[in-house]
Amino acid sequence: MSQVQTSRFNHKKYQSFQQSMPALKMENRQWPSNSITQAPQWCAVDLRDGNQALIEPMSVAQKQKMWNLMVKMGFKHIEVGFPSASQPDFDFVRWLIEENQIPEDVTIQVLTQARDELIERTYQSLAGAERAIVHVYNSTSPVQREKVFGLDKQGIIDIAVRGAKKVQDEAKKYPMTTWTFEYSPESFSSTETDFAIEVCNAVINVWQPSADNKTIINLPATVECAGPNVFADQVETFCKGVNQRENIIISIHTHNDRGCAVAAAEMAILAGADRIEGTLMGNGERTGNMDLITMAMNLYSQGIDPEIDLSIADEVVATVEECTQIKTHPRHPWFGELVYTAFSGSHQDAIKKCLSVQRDDQQWDVAYLPIDPRDLGRDYQSVIRVNSQSGKGGVAYIMETGFGINLPRWMQIELSRAVQEYSVRHSCEVDNETIYKIFQQQFVQANQNFEQQYQVLGYEVHKQGEQESIQASICDGSVHGETQTIHGQGKGVISALSDGLHKTLGIDFQVQHFDQIALSKGTNSQAMAFVQIKINNRKYMGVSEHQDIMTATINSVLAAINAYIDAVQ
Template sequence: MTSHRDARSNDRVVIFDTTLRDGEQSPGASMTRDEKLRIAKNLERLQVDVIEAGFAMASPGDFDSVHAIASTIKNSTVCSLSRALDSDIDRAAEALKPAESGRIHTFIATSPIHMKYKLQMEPEQVIEQAVHAVKRARNQCADVEFSCEDAGRSELDFLCRIIEKAIDAGAGTINIPDTVGYALPHEFGETIHQLLTRIPNADKAIFSVHCHNDLGLAVANSLAAVVNGARQVECTVNGLGERAGNASLEEFVMGLRTRKDSLQLDTRIASEHIVPTSRLVSSITGFPVQPNKAIVGANAFAHESGIHQDGVLKHRETYEIMNAEDVGWNTNKMVLGKLSGRNAFKTRMEELGISFETPEHLNDTFKRFKKLADKKRDIYDADLQALVTEARNIEEVFKLEAMTIHSQMGGTPEAHITLLVNGESNDIISTGDGAVDAAFKAIEGIACSGAQLELYSVNAITSGTDSQGKVTVRLARKGRIVNGNGSDTDVIVASAKAYVHALNLLESGKKRNPQTGPI
């Protein structure tokens, strides 16, 4: 594994991925331990330098996820976030014990508004707590990162003071977050320049940035930062994150790579794994990628204009500044069909970064693959990923047993649902404004969950009229938000599966400490 210290004085930018921590703070984006492991393995294949696996103190589930990822990942540094509190730091250190390369990432707010109203601490107290936290972390882990929360609105003189002391205390990486997405690129770049110029021991640490996208400037601010000397960028796959999200990993990486002529900077990212990783994250979180999203959107390399098409046919570079193959668009080839055997299926899954912990899990997924192959002639990688995403490791309180839908133009749609509740069969018939509405009302009539439907989204997994429909259903109940996913060649069936899946997630008892500490 390449040393992160090497990045300070050369042209390589360290990529710190926080999809599993900050990305999970998006409402409804919570992931199970197994799902986080799947994404972490793909991030390792992507050659991400640092994987922020979670916030170990937030919940037992987060601790287990960080510990599991630390036990599995060998070629990336595994990181856990912690507030500048002894209990948080000790918990992070415990979770990271199995890691071949671990990092504790501790933070405290530094802006006047945060110190006064949130922390209710004087500036000198904040500095004292920061130094104590870094020292405690450094005594337990060789690699410590310190973040100044809301640095974008912090006073420059105070930032210089607290960062100098944090470096003296043992922080090897200093992170400057634009926590609320307020900065403009020229301002943010100048802040990084001033910090590196004015702090006497700045050469003893790598300076990092963590930009939010509230004004759509997260990637632009990150680029401005590295131009001015930052050598780590914190980002997420698909730009996932709370509010408007974080800096998009794929956009930042390909921005550096495509404009290396000007920026003279690069990363060690294996870009051919960008699109498969993007699809995996989208499939697991239930957050679809918009078609016109840069790099990973379905239309990112599509040309409809006759002038554009003519130019690309004559010479690709007339309208394309990147090769689609370089970011993984050539990986979605049909490799399996209904005649494919179990070994071929297992091998292709492993190539996609999907492993099976038990023979039963493999057998169950293979059976569902065969059922899909009977309905759909061509099986693509996205179909295979959807099969695994459906099989989330949660207790099935509710199980869709049978469904009959009657719908005709001018008539009232009717749904007859058979739902197992803890193994007991329940039947109901409901009507609705449409087939999906009737099905949802029937399921809810049995479940009586009291949940509010906040999102219903339908997307085609692949092309063609036999494509599977991927449905996301977001339910909210008592402050808890979950995303249920379902896929099927029949979009009504997929919708019912997604609703039932969301109900099971609500019943799974998975709790999260809301104090996840945005930075």
């Protein structure tokens, strides 16, 4: 008798967040109509929250390097560890203080649970600091109350109040330090909002903050379990209900379980929050913390000063990778290796056209590039890269910016086809040098390898009214370098040359496209000429470069004739 297989992937064992935590009834929510107009206060927690999430916690040298980076970037609040729970964290805090590593405008922050012995140890680690934030927390959500601690709501409030009093009492033992107190109702986003307000008000009542000595109330989405709009409702409700709002800094600490940590943090700012905690590049428990780089760059891209230095993108990436041993995804928002790279042909074409008209004194407005990559220390060489999906725009951009060759549009099409064929054949991306090599081999050097090659040895051009006449000596490689002299007339040199070649060689052709460019400036400038001719309904191309533009022009036509002769033999 066969046994029926049942799937373990069963959505019915989960309930929606609104079933476990009824939605707030907000008849006049304000946050959807608000706008972010300035950067929040930032607090980087890489050395604590980020560090505790690593397979191998940072070494002392790595912590020091990460610290130096965050100071260099301009972070004013930096959480440096959990000194009561970790001897390495304790020692690192002591190093910062004893070695005078903390700039005058930077305040360190440390975390502790609301337990007497841990709070005492925390203050011991901070002895001698000029200023510091002591961040105390306890869990408040129903699942923590009921299944972890076995306490009712009052029991949770009692823990918070005892912790607040202990933090306050210990601070008095170190009067030389300027203290700021911070409290977190851990798992705020999973806690009934009215109860979170009640707990925090009890803590605020102990600390009695003032305009000159504000308290930080930090609201964590310790586990992200609902949409960012729900979190924004919770924050707005909290801001309206908490006591002494004018003396409170509302801080936000979101996690990324649903992939919405940045969105939740931004919406929380709209809802009234003042401060954001997070990590560089988003490292943290499970799917990570709120990504400070992403949120700050989001502001920057909207014309808002993020108040931290984001111009050293490559240094940030390299340092975070070295200290966390986590590689940065190439598509990481803003700082990933490929985020300013276009492979798509239509994208490349649009970028090329926009860049050609973008001026430094204008507001930035380039298709597919929300910011100027140069702002982050990147260059345009990495903006457009070529593979089998690419088109003429990308190839043209690389030829122009990398090699100073501004290809005419029809030649862009021809070269992009050749490059695409190469990419498909080799199943690879095609780098700049290879693109140039393909151009040379298939369009420049190819026109110089025919045994029957025609080349101009010398010429004279005369203008008579609207007519031009040409007399040119042509070397015929097919008969051991025999020289022929051609004479022709027409409206323009190309027309006169066509007339002369028809009379001498008996070849009828029509010029479909002709372009010439200067490759460099000055008396020794090199010129390049491109021509496409049509013979018997087939197209042939010639490309030639020379010190003299007229010589390049004549040889480009002869190269196309050579291509025709080679094809019919």
